[in-house]
Amino acid sequence: MTIYEIITKKKHNAELSTEEINWVVAGYVSGSIPDYQMSALLMAICFCSLSDRETVDLTMAMARSGDMIKPETGGFNVDKHSTGGVGDKTTLIVAPIAAACGVYVPKMSGRGLGHTGGTIDKLEAIPGFTTELPYEKFIENVKKIGLAVAGQTSSLVPADKKIYALRNATATVDSIPLICSSIMSKKLATGADGIVLDVKFGSGAFMKNIEDAEKLAEAMVRVGKLAGRKCSAVLTNMDKPLGHAVGNALEVVEAIEALKGNSPADLLEVSLALAAEMLFAAGKGTSEECLAMAERAISTGAALEKLRLMIEAQGGDPKVIDDYSLFPQPKRKKEIFAAGDGFISGISCEAVGMTSLKLGAGRQTKEADIDPSAGIVFHKTVGDKVQKGERLAVLYTSTDCDIEDIAREFETEFSYESSKNFSEEKSVKKNIKGY
Ligand code: URA
Numbered sequence: 001m002t003i004y005e006i007i008t009k010k011k012h013n014a015e016l017s018t019e020e021i022n023w024v025v026a027g028y029v030s031g032s033i034p035d036y037q038m039s040a041l042l043m044a045i046c047f048c049s050l051s052d053r054e055t056v057d058l059t060m061a062m063a064r065s066g067d068m069i070k071p072e073t074g075g076f077n078v079d080k081h082s083t084g085g086v087g088d089k090t091t092l093i094v095a096p097i098a099a100a101c102g103v104y105v106p107k108m109s110g111r112g113l114g115h116t117g118g119t120i121d122k123l124e125a126i127p128g129f130t131t132e133l134p135y136e137k138f139i140e141n142v143k144k145i146g147l148a149v150a151g152q153t154s155s156l157v158p159a160d161k162k163i164y165a166l167r168n169a170t171a172t173v174d175s176i177p178l179i180c181s182s183i184m185s186k187k188l189a190t191g192a193d194g195i196v197l198d199v200k201f202g203s204g205a206f207m208k209n210i211e212d213a214e215k216l217a218e219a220m221v222r223v224g225k226l227a228g229r230k231c232s233a234v235l236t237n238m239d240k241p242l243g244h245a246v247g248n249a250l251e252v253v254e255a256i257e258a259l260k261g262n263s264p265a266d267l268l269e270v271s272l273a274l275a276a277e278m279l280f281a282a283g284k285g286t287s288e289e290c291l292a293m294a295e296r297a298i299s300t301g302a303a304l305e306k307l308r309l310m311i312e313a314q315g316g317d318p319k320v321i322d323d324y325s326l327f328p329q330p331k332r333k334k335e336i337f338a339a340g341d342g343f344i345s346g347i348s349c350e351a352v353g354m355t356s357l358k359l360g361a362g363r364q365t366k367e368a369d370i371d372p373s374a375g376i377v378f379h380k381t382v383g384d385k386v387q388k389g390e391r392l393a394v395l396y397t398s399t400d401c402d403i404e405d406i407a408r409e410f411e412t413e414f415s416y417e418s419s420k421n422f423s424e425e426k427s428v429k430k431n432i433k434g435y
Contacts, residue, residue: 001019001020001023002174003024003027003033003038003041004037006020006024006041007024007037007040007041007044010041010044010048011043011044011048012048013048015049015051015053015054016054016057018051018053018230019226021054021057021058021061022057022061024038024041024061025058025061025062025065025159026061026065027160027379028159028162028163029065029158029162031325035166038163038166039166039170039172041180042163042166042167042170042172042175043170043172045172045175045177045178046172046174046175046178047142049175049176049177052222053220054177055177055180055181055219055223056222056223056226058177058181059180059181059184059185059223059398060185060188060227061159061293062157062159062160062163062181062182063156063157063184063185063186063188063189064187064189065157065159065160065185066155066156066157066159066189067155067156067189068073068155068188068189069135069189069190069191070104070191070192071104071139071190071191071192072139072140073104073106073139073142073143074143075103075104076103076104076193076194076281076283077104077105077106077142077191077192077193077194077277078098078104078105078192078193078194078195078281078282079105079107079108079187079190079192079194079196079298080094080095080105080107080194080195080196080197080198080225080274080278081107081183081186081187081195081196081197081198082180082197082198082200082207083179083183083197083199083200083205083206083207083213083216084113084114084116084200084206085116085117085200085204085205085236085238085241085242086114086115086116086117086238086241086242086246086349086350086352086356087117087177087241087242087243087244087245087246087251087267087352088117088198088200088238088242089117089119089122089242089243089245089251089252089254089255089258090198090242090267090270090271090274091107091109091119091121091149092119092122092251092252092255092256092307093255093258093259093263093267093271093275093303094271094274094275094278095107095147095149095306095310096147096229096259096297096303096304096306096307096310097259097271097275097278097294097297097298097303097306098146098147098275098279098282099145099146099303099306099310100146100279100297100302100303100305100306101275101279101284101293101294102146102282102284102296103146103278103279103282103284104142104143104146104147104150105142105146105147105148105278106138106139106142106147106190106192107119107147107148107149107150108149108150108151108156108186108190109123109149109150109151109152110152111205111363112357112361112362112363112370113153113164113168114168114173114353114362115204115244115350115353115354115356115357115362116204116353117247117248117251117353117356117361117362119149119229120149120160121248121317121361121370121372122149122248122251122252123149123252123314123333124248124370124372125249125252125327125328125372125373126250126252126311126317126320126327127316127320127326127327127328128315128316128317128334129142129311129314129315129316129317129321130314130315130316130414131149131150131151132150132151133148133150133314133397135153135368138150141156141310141313141314144313145309145310145313146270146304146306147306147310148310148313148314149310149314150428151190152186152190153302156186156189156190156341157185157186157189158185158422159185160185162180163178163182164182167182173206174206174207174211176207176212176215176216176219177219177242178376179207179216180216180219180220180223181223182228183197183220184220184223184224187224187229188223188224188227192229193229193230193281193282193385194229194230194231194278194281194282195229195230195232196232196233196234196274196278196280196281197217197224197231197232197233197234198233198234198236198270198274198278199213199216199217199220199234199235199236199237200213200236200237200238201213201215201231201235201236201237201238201429202237202238202239202240202349203238203239203348203349203350204238204239204240204241204349204350204352204353205238205349210235210429211237214235214432217233217235217432218233218432219411220233221233221432221433221434223435225434225435230281230434230435231433231435232277232280232281232431232432232433232435233431233432234274234428234430234431234432235426235428235429235430235432236270236273236428236429236433237266237426237427237429238349239346239382239423239425240346240347240349240352240381240382241347241349241352241353241376241378242266242267242270242427243258243263243264243266243267243290244264244377244378244379244381245375245376245377245378246352246353246356246361246375246377246378247356247359247361247373247374247375247376247387247396248361248370248372248374249327249328249372249373249375250375250377250396251375252320252327253327254267255303255307255323256283256320256321256324257309258271258298259298259299259303259304259307260297260301260304262351264381268407269426269427269428270427270428271294271361272291272294272295272434273291273428273431274340275290275297276290276291276293276294276421277290277431278300279293279294280381281435286364292296295392302322307308307321308321325390327372327373328371328372328373328398329373329398330373330374330397330398331373331397331398332396332397332398332403333394333395333396333397334394334395334403334404334406334407335391335393335394335395336391336392336393336394336395336407336410336411337388337389337391337392338380338386338387338388338389338390338391338392338414338416338418339388339411339414339416340388340416341386341387341388341416341418342385342386342416342417342418342419343383343385343386343416343417343418343419344380344381344382344383344384344386344414344415344416345394345415345416345417346414346415347378347381347382347415348384348413351410351413352376352410352413355406355409355410355413356374356375356376357405358401358406359371359374359375359376359395359396359397359401359403360372360373360374360395360397360398360399360401361375361398371397371398371399373396373397373398374396374397374398375395375396376393376394376395376396376410377393377394378392378393378396379391379392379393379394380392380393382424383420383424385420386416392414393410395407396397
């Protein structure tokens with residue numbers, strides 16, 4: 001078997017055997033297959049795709065490339081994963097809700113990728129908060145308070161770390177089998193009993209249309225089911241940022257407000273749908289009962305209390321919950337005003353993510369530092385009627401980026417219509433259950 005033969009086979013749309021897939025993953029992780037040959041294979045997969053069997057084989061080979069853990073919490077462990085979005089702070093809302101309802105959430109999360117944000121970067125905006133928990137402490141926290149969120153250790157799914165970095169650099173991210181294997185290998189290796197997937201579609205997502213998002217969701221749910229997990233997916237809209245805030249500290253504040261009962265409608269809709277799926281997977285009741293439980297966890301303040309306990313248990317300052325001035329504060333801001341009268345008919349969501357990144361909320365290079373204070377707060381959103389000169393959004397940064405130039409470009413990302421002849425979409429489109 002040679003990598004040359006395997007690339008040629010995939011280039012001609014032939015199915016790779018389980019043995020060939022295992023050999024490629026092991027060879028790439030060990031370094032015997034170089035980046036340029038792996039890139040060629042990934043591009044061939046982008047064009048010719050993988051069968052269901054090949055996708056399962058790739059996922060399992062990647063999952064087994066490092067440690068496979070089983071969180072020994074003594075309870076039913078539920079995990080939630082998003083395929084990547086802009087303004088997506090739902091983990092900070094749904095994990096405390098699930099914990100408040102008696103479900104264990106041992107969550108390993110990632111950092112921002114491309115124009116999309118990451119939970120670890122957001123949590124690190126809380127003064128003192130650490131996401132580098134020794135494994136024993138991680139489990140101890142879950143047992144004690146119901147939830148812990150940590151970064152993935154390097155011994156978990158090393159194949160994904162290497163392959164993802166290569167995909168990011170070779171324009172091979174947006175392939176259904178590659179996204180499926182990347183996400184599901186991590187979910188299977190971290191051993192959750194229940195897995196809830198938030199599969200995003202739209203201009204700010206990797207899947208630009210709902211049909212592709214549905215195919216991705218079905219592929220991931222199929223893999224989860226084959227691996228014996230209770231796996232379900234919720235298809236959610238990412239044509240505009242979720243909620244009003246984009247950026248690390250800004251999103252933590254918005255998540256805290258959501259747990260205090262003050263959430264933008266779209267963020268609440270998606271968060272409740274995901275939390276209800278997590279409770280359902282844990283056998284807490286019917287879908288309707290789970291939704292009502294999730295709502296109660298917010299209205300009683302129980303979920304906010306779980307977030308406070310998690311912040312404290314991970315070294316953060318829990319006073320941030322009542323005093324937002326304790327978060328890193330931006331040194332500069334720039335207001336954006338409406339260019340004309342009318343209704344906002346669209347905001348380029350990927351451009352919003354890129355703007356936030358340029359302000360310092362994301363990384364332009366792998367090694368770059370994050371500015372936790374940077375980001376965008378929207379005061380108007382899609383569907384809103386605006387008058388020329390009305391404030392649409394505020395950009396924040398503490399970096400020395402060219403905020404004037406960024407603002408000029410950002411202003412062009414809003415589109416307007418004179419009358420409201422476009423329909424406002426619901427954020428949650430569909431649930432797909434694998435059990
Ligand atoms: N998130 C991941 O973890 N992997 C992908 O391939 C895309 C989004």
